[in-house]
Amino acid sequence: MPPRRRAARLSSRPYSSAAAAEQWPRGWLAVRHNRPSKRARRVPTKIAQGDEDGTPLTDEILVGIFAGLPDFSDLIRCAATCRRWCRLVSGEAAFICRAARRRPRGPSSLLCSLALGFFYSHCHGAVPRFAPTASASRRLGLRQPSLNALVEGLDDGLFDASRLITSRNGLLVVELQHRERERALKLCVCNPMTGEVTVLPPLGGKQIVSPFACAVLTADDYSNDDDSHASDPPSSPSSSYYVLLLYGRRGFMACRTYASDGGRWGPEAKVGNAVRLGKKAMASMAGTAVAVRNKVVYWHAKSILFGLRLDTLQAEHVDMPMSGHDPAGNTLVGVSPDGRLRVVRVIEPHSLVTRKKRVAICVVNRSATGDEWEPRDEVIEVVGRFLPAETTWIKLRWICEKSGVVFFTAGCDDQRSDVYAMSLDKQEAEKVASHHGGSGGGGGSDSSPSWENLVGYEMDRTSYLSSLAMDDDDP
Incomplete structure (x- = not known):
C-alpha cells in the first residue's frame, strides 16, 4: 500500500490502490467478486445445493469449455x-x-450493456463526477459521487482540479493538476470497476508537446490472428495496458508509449508517413480513439481520420466520407459490429414535405476491403422519435467502442441541456441527465459549462462477466 502523503502521487514511481481493495472496496464491483476464486480447472469443487445443472461435468471441465467458446x-x-x-x-x-x-x-x-454512463466536470477545476445510465444504476448500484472516492484515505484530493483525457476498455485516463511553477504532464489511469488507480511517471520539459492525442490500449489490442506484431506475450495479465500519446514536433509527428507491466514510458518514436498536424487539428483529436481490427488506432482530426498502425508506427490518413447530406460539423469515429471503421455525424437533411431542415444522426461504414466508404449510409431520425419535437440542436460527445453507444447532448434553447445515450445497434435511446440554467451548448455552441469535459465510460469484458453474479448473493 502506498504511503498516504500527497507527494507519493507525484513520484516517478507509479502506485496502485489495488492492494487495498480487500480492505476498502472502492471499485464498483463487490469485494468478493474482485478476489479470484479457487481455480476450478485445478481443483474440482463440490456442487452446492441448489446449483445442480443436470450435467456430470466438473467445474474444471466446464470452465475449459467456456474458455473455448468462439x-x-x-x-x-x-x-x-x-x-x-x-x-x-x-x-x-x-x-x-x-x-x-x-x-x-x-x-x-456490440454489447450495449458495457456502457455504464459518463464522467464529466460540472465546472472548471471541479473533481470529475459520474452520471450512470438507468440500467447501470439498477445492476451495479453505482453510488460513487466522484473519482476521489477511489483513493479516499490513500491520497485524498488526488483528482482535485483534474482534467478527463480519454476512456477505453474500462480504463479512464485523467490529467492531474499542476503544482505551482510546474509544467510536467502527470497522467493517472484508473479502473473504476476494480478500484485500481495508477499514477504514471510525469513527463516534463521537452519530453512531451501539447496539445496531444491519447489512446488506451489493452492486451486485446496487441494480440491478433497472424501474430505479426504480438508484442504482448500470452502470459501477460489481462489487466496490462498501454497509454499511447501522439503529438507534433517541429517537422514531424511523434509518439510515446507507457507500458503498465514495466511501469515506465518508452522512448520517443517518429511516426512514419504522417502529415504534419497543427495545434488546432491536434486539439480537435482530443477525445475518442478507436482500434480497428486491433491493428490501427484512429482519431478524428477535422477533415481527415488520422490512423497509427500499432505494428509499424506508420500513419494512415483517411478522407472523411461524403454522406450526401449537409453536415452540421458534429462527427465521431467508431467501429462497426464486424470491426470496420465507421463515422457517426449529425446531419441536417431537408424534408421534402415541409421543406424544413431536420436534425438526424448519420452512420457511414468503411467497406469490407478498407479502401473506400460504403456508398449507402444509415440515417437515424432522433428528433420526434427519441427527442422532443422542439429540439433544435444536437452535439455528439462520445462513442463507446465495444458497445456502440453514443452519448450526445441536445436541447431547444440555451437554458437546458439534456444528455442522451443511444445504441446505434438497437437504435434505442434514454435520457441520462439534464441541466437547467446557464448555457446549454445550443445554437451551435461547442461546449457547455454543465457537461464540460464529458467522457463516456464502458467497462471491459472481464468486469462485465464478473458482474453477472453480483445479484447472486452467497448463501
Missing part, C-alpha cells in the same frame, strides 16, 4: 443458463478472457 455472447448465454454456470463464468472471468485473446479472432458483436 463468441462473447455465447458466454453470456451460458451464464444465464443456471446458477452454477453463472458463478463459474463470473468467478473465472479473467482466465476465460485471457484464453480468448490467444484464439484467432472472428466477428464480434
Whole structure:
C-alpha cells in the first residue's frame, strides 16, 4: 500500500490502490467478486445445493469449455443458463478472457450493456463526477459521487482540479493538476470497476508537446490472428495496458508509449508517413480513439481520420466520407459490429414535405476491403422519435467502442441541456441527465459549462462477466 502523503502521487514511481481493495472496496464491483476464486480447472469443487445443472461435468471441465467458446455472447448465454454456470463464468472471468485473446479472432458483436454512463466536470477545476445510465444504476448500484472516492484515505484530493483525457476498455485516463511553477504532464489511469488507480511517471520539459492525442490500449489490442506484431506475450495479465500519446514536433509527428507491466514510458518514436498536424487539428483529436481490427488506432482530426498502425508506427490518413447530406460539423469515429471503421455525424437533411431542415444522426461504414466508404449510409431520425419535437440542436460527445453507444447532448434553447445515450445497434435511446440554467451548448455552441469535459465510460469484458453474479448473493 502506498504511503498516504500527497507527494507519493507525484513520484516517478507509479502506485496502485489495488492492494487495498480487500480492505476498502472502492471499485464498483463487490469485494468478493474482485478476489479470484479457487481455480476450478485445478481443483474440482463440490456442487452446492441448489446449483445442480443436470450435467456430470466438473467445474474444471466446464470452465475449459467456456474458455473455448468462439463468441462473447455465447458466454453470456451460458451464464444465464443456471446458477452454477453463472458463478463459474463470473468467478473465472479473467482466465476465460485471457484464453480468448490467444484464439484467432472472428466477428464480434456490440454489447450495449458495457456502457455504464459518463464522467464529466460540472465546472472548471471541479473533481470529475459520474452520471450512470438507468440500467447501470439498477445492476451495479453505482453510488460513487466522484473519482476521489477511489483513493479516499490513500491520497485524498488526488483528482482535485483534474482534467478527463480519454476512456477505453474500462480504463479512464485523467490529467492531474499542476503544482505551482510546474509544467510536467502527470497522467493517472484508473479502473473504476476494480478500484485500481495508477499514477504514471510525469513527463516534463521537452519530453512531451501539447496539445496531444491519447489512446488506451489493452492486451486485446496487441494480440491478433497472424501474430505479426504480438508484442504482448500470452502470459501477460489481462489487466496490462498501454497509454499511447501522439503529438507534433517541429517537422514531424511523434509518439510515446507507457507500458503498465514495466511501469515506465518508452522512448520517443517518429511516426512514419504522417502529415504534419497543427495545434488546432491536434486539439480537435482530443477525445475518442478507436482500434480497428486491433491493428490501427484512429482519431478524428477535422477533415481527415488520422490512423497509427500499432505494428509499424506508420500513419494512415483517411478522407472523411461524403454522406450526401449537409453536415452540421458534429462527427465521431467508431467501429462497426464486424470491426470496420465507421463515422457517426449529425446531419441536417431537408424534408421534402415541409421543406424544413431536420436534425438526424448519420452512420457511414468503411467497406469490407478498407479502401473506400460504403456508398449507402444509415440515417437515424432522433428528433420526434427519441427527442422532443422542439429540439433544435444536437452535439455528439462520445462513442463507446465495444458497445456502440453514443452519448450526445441536445436541447431547444440555451437554458437546458439534456444528455442522451443511444445504441446505434438497437437504435434505442434514454435520457441520462439534464441541466437547467446557464448555457446549454445550443445554437451551435461547442461546449457547455454543465457537461464540460464529458467522457463516456464502458467497462471491459472481464468486469462485465464478473458482474453477472453480483445479484447472486452467497448463501
